[in-house]
Amino acid sequence: MPNTRNIALIGLTGLAGEALLNLLDEHEFDFEQIHLVDTEEQAGGRHMVKGHSQRVEVLERFDFSQVAVVLFADAWLASDWADRVVAAGCVVVDACGAFRHRRDVPLVVAEVNPQALADMGSRRIVSCPDAQVVQTLIALQPLVAEAGLQSLTIATYQSMSTLGNDEVEALALQTGRLLNGQPAEKGAFDKQAAFNLIPRVGELDEAGNSQLEQHLAEDVRRILGMPQLPVSVTCVLVPTFFGTAQVMQCRTDQPLAKARALTLLRRAPGIKLLDKPAAGGYPTPVSDATGSDHVWVGRVRQDDLDPAGIGMWVVSDNLRKGVALNGLAVAQLLIKDYL
Amino acid sequence: MPNTRNIALIGLTGLAGEALLNLLDEHEFDFEQIHLVDTEEQAGGRHMVKGHSQRVEVLERFDFSQVAVVLFADAWLASDWADRVVAAGCVVVDACGAFRHRRDVPLVVAEVNPQALADMGSRRIVSCPDAQVVQTLIALQPLVAEAGLQSLTIATYQSMSTLGNDEVEALALQTGRLLNGQPAEKGAFDKQAAFNLIPRVGELDEAGNSQLEQHLAEDVRRILGMPQLPVSVTCVLVPTFFGTAQVMQCRTDQPLAKARALTLLRRAPGIKLLDKPAAGGYPTPVSDATGSDHVWVGRVRQDDLDPAGIGMWVVSDNLRKGVALNGLAVAQLLIKDYL
Structure with a gap:
């Protein structure tokens, strides 16, 4: 059973990833450990998280048993990796819409319909709607x-x-x-x-x-x-x-x-x-x-x-409110009430 | 009785005036003579009208008996001069909205409600709505x-x-x-x-x-x-x-x-x-x-x-369609059907 208060954030190089990293540097979130993860060619850099410099780990070699929730800030990576991540026992938060219009995936705005997280069922993927x-x-x-x-x-x-x-x-x-x-x-x-x-x-x-x-x-x-x-x-x-x-x-x-x-x-x-x-x-x-x-x-x-x-x-x-913060808020709700 | 196919255009220095001058240089309009008129300090320049260079005449000394219709492309000048122009026997086209919300002044979009020109009555001022x-x-x-x-x-x-x-x-x-x-x-x-x-x-x-x-x-x-x-x-x-x-x-x-x-x-x-x-x-x-x-x-x-x-x-x-062209089209309709 993965640690239920750890999270991995995957896909940090786009604008949504940048907004995520800014939030992690500025705010405290209810996660025990936060892992930064990206593909082999993007990994290796360092970013500030909760006041500490942290290395970006390699997705292809990442041990998902360390985390309970995996947030994707990149739709391509989410499409490719979500099933493997779920198979490893994690819940996926799809912040960039790869699974947005699947009927078996709840679509959640943290302030509006958090109760929809209860519908994630065995699919164990939840998605976030477009920032608009x-x-x-x-x-x-x-x-x-x-x-x-x-x-x-x-x-x-x-x-x-x-x-x-x-x-x-x-x-x-x-x-x-x-x-x-x-x-x-x-x-x-x-x-x-x-x-x-x-x-x-x-x-x-x-x-x-x-x-x-x-x-x-x-x-x-x-x-x-x-x-x-x-x-x-x-x-x-x-x-x-x-x-x-x-x-x-x-x-x-x-x-x-x-x-x-x-x-x-x-x-x-x-x-x-x-x-x-x-x-x-x-x-x-x-x-x-x-x-x-x-x-x-x-x-x-x-x-x-x-x-x-x-x-x-x-x-x-x-990017900040519509994508990154909603994704993190959904992940926090999952950890607090649904895992 | 003023010549019913002559027009004076007054107030040429703002953006609306500039749009008017561009139209006069590019298109033929149904006017016999077109007088360009501005205040003493703005007058004296020359502009192309129907392929001819034409001098800007001085408003304070302009003889309104030469024209049937006077189009104002400046709201301040329209407020100041409209009554004098009407007293001289002309009809005023207020292209910039000085008289837009007077109930006794018809508000006309040439393509939409030309028939409203019949309501100008003895006030002899017609106005054009905002470009929006x-x-x-x-x-x-x-x-x-x-x-x-x-x-x-x-x-x-x-x-x-x-x-x-x-x-x-x-x-x-x-x-x-x-x-x-x-x-x-x-x-x-x-x-x-x-x-x-x-x-x-x-x-x-x-x-x-x-x-x-x-x-x-x-x-x-x-x-x-x-x-x-x-x-x-x-x-x-x-x-x-x-x-x-x-x-x-x-x-x-x-x-x-x-x-x-x-x-x-x-x-x-x-x-x-x-x-x-x-x-x-x-x-x-x-x-x-x-x-x-x-x-x-x-x-x-x-x-x-x-x-x-x-x-x-x-x-x-x-400026061109919403102000200048609508003003000129209203003036043409006046001359053709209402004078």
């Missing part, structure tokens, strides 16, 4: 619990980091070239991204939805347990490096006064409410969300002609 | 005419040029400084604008709405003649220089199939439909809208669980 879904549900849940939900419309404002490091670098390069009067090179994009808006994040299906748009709708329905909920989503890439934002417009079952909505949001776990917009009190990716462990909510408004219409502006650090 | 309203209504009108409208949700992605030249320059300066590792100077903004998102365009009222958000809702209701229409608007400033975009989500009275919506949009005046998103066929500000005389529509989608739910991505050149 995490932010949507954390902001939405307190309102839905009080007033129900009839429909949801989301428009996203996503940074390059929601795609990956290549896109982050391509934005910097394009921007610099344009400011210097040179033509933008398209690089990772099919159209200029700098000083522009790209209303397509990923490939589109025949109905014209991107995979992310489809997943946002499906995962919100699944996690809220509302399979018939109308959800309209448009995902747009904006020329920012980090963070993600959404305009969310909900129609609740019961009218929900703005003052009550503010109270519910203020009390909710995982949320920082910043809603004094006349005095500059509204969250932005750069000033508030980036590097933060919270989903920031502001500009809460009740529709003037529809007392069940509530709008919000929601911002978070997609 | 122009783009919303041009894209919405063909669908509403066919299927009615129950509710509308809009999230904007507005460039710095929707605020003014100071903000355009501040974005360039901030961006350059950040790329060079220097701190961004806030300049015209209360938070960093470069590589960031500012969910507040203008001052906010007690209910938390900005003036533009309120006007978008009110003007859409007014021009569509639907005073009880629920309209939810969130205006967001994004780090782009020119153009404006909106995610529009409509709920129609009757179900509207996507194929039919595409047909309606393709036939509608003022619209370019670009909706082959899987092959890169979606409009962006830089690749399509900037410098264009059309409102570009793409990513038209019917909601999967609501046959009356239709979403669109709408992009236009806010």
Whole structure:
């Protein structure tokens, strides 16, 4: 039986891995030992964990009997290794979505549906939804619990980091070239991204939805347990490096006064409410969300002609809050209550 | 009686004036003579009109009996001069919104409600709505005419040029400084604008709405003649220089199939439909809208669980299409049918 308070974190080289390492350096987590693990070619480096420098161990030679939970911050590695890890007696936390849409794998946002961890059954894999879904549900849940939900419309404002490091670098390069009067090179994009808006994040299906748009709708329905909920989503890439934002417009079952909505949001776990917009009190990716462990909510408004219409502006650090922290929080919940 | 086919254009130094001058240089309009007019300190320069270099005349000494219509591309000048211009026998086209919310002044989008020009009465001033309203209504009108409208949700992605030249320059300066590792100077903004998102365009009222958000809702209701229409608007400033975009989500009275919506949009005046998103066929500000005389529509989608739910991505050149061209088109309609 593996030690039930030890964890291994696998796949540290991407943006999600970097966000994980930052969190481990800055916060205490409820783990006894934390093993950093990566493939042979990436292993060997050192990172600070709980104030101590720690070596990255080699995945191919790692002894999984040392740990109870294995968190993957890389979807390819999760696909390749999850079955072996489960066979070794561990539970897998798939933070990057390799198992996101398997019906026998619970999809968990720590603040929203921790009880779904009880459904992991013998598969012993749990998955985390996309950062967009995490932010949507954390902001939405307190309102839905009080007033129900009839429909949801989301428009996203996503940074390059929601795609990956290549896109982050391509934005910097394009921007610099344009400011210097040179033509933008398209690089990772099919159209200029700098000083522009790209209303397509990923490939589109025949109905014209991107995979992310489809997943946002499906995962919100699944996690809220509302399979018939109308959800309209448009995902747009904006020329920012980090963070993600959404305009969310909900129609609740019961009218929900703005003052009550503010109270519910203020009390909710995982949320920082910043809603004094006349005095500059509204969250932005750069000033508030980036590097933060919270989903920031502001500009809460009740529709003037529809007392069940509530709008919000929601911002978070997609990598830190949406991926890394949710993954670690799910792992902590597993260790505390489900192993 | 002034010559009914001559026009004066007043206030040419701002971004809207610049967009007007570009149009006059590139297109033929149905005017006999076009007078360029500005205040004493701005007058004297020359611009190309219909292939001829033309001097900017002095407003304070201009003889208004030479023209039938006077178009103001500057709200301050319009406020100061409109009554004198009307007293001289001309009709005023207020392209920049000085008279936008007076009940006795018709608010006109050339493609959408030209018939409202008949209501100008003895006031003899007509006004043009904000560029956001122009783009919303041009894209919405063909669908509403066919299927009615129950509710509308809009999230904007507005460039710095929707605020003014100071903000355009501040974005360039901030961006350059950040790329060079220097701190961004806030300049015209209360938070960093470069590589960031500012969910507040203008001052906010007690209910938390900005003036533009309120006007978008009110003007859409007014021009569509639907005073009880629920309209939810969130205006967001994004780090782009020119153009404006909106995610529009409509709920129609009757179900509207996507194929039919595409047909309606393709036939509608003022619209370019670009909706082959899987092959890169979606409009962006830089690749399509900037410098264009059309409102570009793409990513038209019917909601999967609501046959009356239709979403669109709408992009236009806010200055050229939303202000300058609508103003000139309204002036042409006046001269053709109402003088």
